[in-house]
Amino acid sequence: MQETPMAAATEIEWMKLTAAELNARAESGALVIIPVASLEQHGPHLATGVDIVCATGVAQRVAHKLVAAGRPVVVTPCVWTGLAEHHVAFGGTVTLDFAAFSAVIKGVVRSAARAGFKRVMLLNGHGGNAEAVAVIGGECQNEFGIAVAAGTYWHLVGDAFAPILDRQSTVLHACEAETSMVMTLMPEGVRAERLAEAHGPHSTRPEGQPPTMIRRRSFKDITPSGVVGDARAASAAKGEALLDTASTIIAEELGSARLWG
Template sequence: MAENEWMRLTAAELNARAKAGAMVIVPVASLEQHGPHLATGVDILCATGVAARVAAILGEEAVVTPCIWTGLAEHHMAFGGTVTLDYAAFFGVIRGVVRSAARAGFTRVMLLNGHGGNAEAVAVAGSELSIELGIPVAAGTYWHIIGDAFAPVLETQGNVMHACEAETSMVMALAPGCVRPEMLPEAHGPMTTRVEGQPANLYRRKSFAAITPSGVVGDARTASAEKGEKLLAIAAEKIAAMLRNPLLW
């Protein structure tokens, strides 16, 4: 199996991958509260886990950088245990990583986001960097990219929410030590962050403390490692197929 992690490759090996036309996948995440039952690194684990599985499918066509581990998480700050940046700092980190990849000779970059609070900002960053650097920079949040593909696996929801059945299942598969099973009975909350009458595409970011006392959106009580493995495999297959589409680039 081809080595895909940037940090495990030598400079000469990375130069060869760039010359061969490999793409760079940059996982982007957040360090924030995930309810009473999950460690704060959920988005880092999931974004990195999906990216690694995508790269395993793509082989030498892809290189994965270490995860950008902090993002826009102001809406979780009231719970504690959260690190956040402002947009300028967040964009600056992404810009530095992508610009470095471009200077190393890579000509295709995918910003693979794993935190809902980053979604709009990552999309804007991808567009701005495409213009600035003159290379295609794709950007998307993994569960948005795959549409409704998770729905057949999940019992209580159709897609990823927050510290929910989906995220908890994936963490059970990726890093079971980051789950507190004894707290699962408390790991549930409202099934949406939107108020009645608020359209899906109307953005009004509120503190999660005003939405869910538990810090959870969704219901993690039906989570399992088996579901998590299925979700990770689905995401990897769908995203790898998308990235192999030459029309995207």
């Protein structure tokens, strides 16, 4: 069935729009949101695509809120692999080096710029990508002459997740938060019979390492289960609340004219 003009006007996914429709979206000054994630182990109870599912889910919900507020936006497919060397020892993980990761993201942003878009948001959903995405976003802005912002979704919401969660204050790894969101977005990705095993330390830092100091370690040396946090308290209701909170806050942030001025 052919998409109606009205449906095209409210569609937010780049891959579901025609070239002509995307050209029109670019001419309208639409924001492009690029979800960025990773394909990696997520403990005994979660599918490896957690970060892809969550980053895409947050990005699409943000976009729908922006559209509802009259702001044009389009969401690309997720950049599905990132920097995940620290998960490789568990198996089930795909990782890139920084050069390849940077090249992929720059290729997508460059393509958006060549298609006429002037504003891009790199919305990251994997902790191991956070610093790299910020650096790449700045380089894209300088090289392509468009406005490029970058951020990790749970960093962007500040402490807003804390009241929703029982055993942690924000996203950790394969934890109460991520498991709850997967229960909402892709319930078939949760192995309920393995939830009893889905817990581990609540930090990746050894005693004495300050939060502002970065040193990556293999998760195999940090958590035998592959989990940081405690997924046993997860629920689909929490997942819905987390997704709604994140998308509401981030949509407001991205809707600010001062951000793009």
